[in-house]
Amino acid sequence: MLIRRGSDHIPSSEITPEAVYLNRRKFIGRLGAGAAAIAAGVPLGSQAHAASQSRGQSDELTPYEAITNYNNFYEFGTDKEDPARHAGNFTGHPWSVDVNGHVSKAATYDLPDLLSSFTPEERVYRLRCVEAWSMVIPWQGIPLRDVINYLEPTSSAKYVAFQTLHDPEQMRGQRARVLDWPYVEGLRMDEAMHPLTLLAVGIYERPLLGQNGPPIRLVVPWKYGFKSVKSIVRISFVEEEPPTTWNIMAPQEYGFYANVNPEVDHPRWSQARERRVGELRPRPTPMFNGYGDQVASLYSGMDLTRYY
Secondary structure, three states: OEOOOOOOEOOHHHHOOOOOOOOHHHHHHHHHHOHHHOOOOOOOOOOOOEOOEEOOEEOOOOOHHHHOOOOOOHHHOOOOOHHHHHOOOOOOOOOEEEEEEOEOOOEEEEHHHHHOOOOOEEEEEEEEOOOOEEEEEEEEEEEHHHHHHHHOEOOOOOEEEEEEOOOOOOOHHHHOOOOOOOOEEEEEHHHHOOOOOEEEEEEOOEEOOHHHOOOOEEEOOEEOHHHOOOOEEEEEEEOOOOOOHHHHHOOOOOOOOOEOOOOOOEOOEOOOEEEEOOOOOOEEOOHHHHOHHHHHHHHOOOOOOOOO
8 A cells, every 4th residue: 555645735626536525524523423433522634635746746536436445454355345345334433442562651542532632634645555456545644653652652662563453243354264363564663653654534534434444544655555454453562573464374475564666576466567446557656656755764775675
């Protein structure tokens, strides 16, 4: 999954084809009423939408219907249509997040309480999944680094690990041994603290639907989609590199870092080109999904064919 946040600010009317784009007041109301009352009492950010840039050109936003009907969320099934088909009754309220490990404010937090001090930001990210299809998504959320700073990790915390909800009654895909449940992911601390890394609570100024990982999920724009763990219930601050689901299942195919690198082929397909959802012709896949100027320094001196 890849995300790009450009430096220019343009009106949402110039970057979105979505006819039903909701205003801030409606979004706040929906957040307060649903999706675990995420950000209840938390005003939406006032900054303008950031334009997603690719080689100097604005990327057109992917329509809401496509974003919510073509998904990877194996907890609800392995087909792209399964999450939308089976997640309609997924309950994101009440919701709590367990924070543990090398952190001063370890506790179990009700989600609205954890987020109440933060203002959601509006960001337009370009996300790319491992199947080589991509979307441009207007997320709303909290910079992960703001939450980390609030939780006060100790100097021993070198990585941040995440865990998805394990609830086979609601998540029918977890009844099968497709993956080793629950889903787990992780970031190096400097990756987690990067300003592009987001804890998302909304999309198109609406709360996340069941198929998009409510009530809170990770968004890491320069990595493949499987790094952006959904429906988070645990955040752990750890000293050693944490296990991650796809690296456990297929370590020869999926490394811990999962940075988009078109010069390194997946063992079973090329990663040199991607197809934007809604487009017929594929386009070249940019390094780090086009965020190289912002994130390449994180990996200075690393062999990215080895640390894939």
